[in-house]
Amino acid sequence: MANNCIFCKIITGEIPASKIYEDNDFFVMLDINPVNRGHSLVIPKTHFANIFDAPEEITAKIGPMIKKMAQAIKTGVNADGLNVVINNDQAAGQVVFHAHVHLIPRFEGDGFTHWHGKGGETPADFEETKTRIISEL
Ligand code: 5GP
Ligand code: ZN
Numbered sequence: 001m002a003n004n005c006i007f008c009k010i011i012t013g014e015i016p017a018s019k020i021y022e023d024n025d026f027f028v029m030l031d032i033n034p035v036n037r038g039h040s041l042v043i044p045k046t047h048f049a050n051i052f053d054a055p056e057e058i059t060a061k062i063g064p065m066i067k068k069m070a071q072a073i074k075t076g077v078n079a080d081g082l083n084v085v086i087n088n089d090q091a092a093g094q095v096v097f098h099a100h101v102h103l104i105p106r107f108e109g110d111g112f113t114h115w116h117g118k119g120g121e122t123p124a125d126f127e128e129t130k131t132r133i134i135s136e137l
Contacts, residue, residue, distance in 0.1 A: 002047040007098035011045050020072075025058065026065050031102070035112065038077035038105040042069055049097045050088040062101065070103050079105035 001008040009015040011027045018030035020040060031039040042065055044058045051059075066084055074082050085102040087094040106112070121129075 002098070005047055005098050007043050007096060007100065008047050011043065021069060025061055028065075028069055035102075036077075036079070036105050036107060036110060038073045038079065038103075040069065040073055040103045042066060042101040042103065044099055048099055050094060050099050051086060052088065054099060066101060066103070073103055073105055077105050080108045081106040 001012065006015065007027075010017045010029065017032075019027065020030065021028040025045060027043045027045055029041055029043070031041050042062070044054075044062070046055065046058060048054055048058075070082050070084065073079070083102070083104040083106060085104060086100075087102075
């Protein structure tokens with residue numbers, strides 16, 4: 001548990017939440033400010049900031065947890081689709097620095113759109129970008 005972390009306090013019960021699931025590794029609750037009805041957060045119980053600090057043990061388990069919760073949420077609120085989103089670091093919109101995955105039910109005509117591609121990349125740009133990323137693997 002990290003000092004002054006709101007999600008750690010929710011996990012320990014110090015702050016109330018609309019919990020929908022809990023096991024040894026994860027706590028799942030409704031987001032307090034939902035994008036759509038059923039918007040939920042899958043939160044690892046271990047405190048770490050985001051994907052860059054994630055322990056292997058958690059990354060190995062989070063896929064099946066997302067699948068299980070996404071299915072229940074989509075059916076439970078009768079959604080037409082669902083976005084899985086992780087904001088990592090401030091530049092990507094992260095506000096709470098205890099890692100979490102957003103599961104956002106989507107409904108036909110709900111008015112939300114995705115970000116748009118900027119375009120403008122040349123074949124040389126793609127080649128350079130590809131090489132830079134591959135060199136980090
Ligand atoms: P992010 O850090 O990925 O930008 O988003 C943090 C999310 O946590 C927001 O969607 C916000 O509504 C949610 N959130 C922040 N504080 C609380 C809280 O005390 N309870 C719940 N249930 N959600 C919270
Ligand atoms: Zn925390």
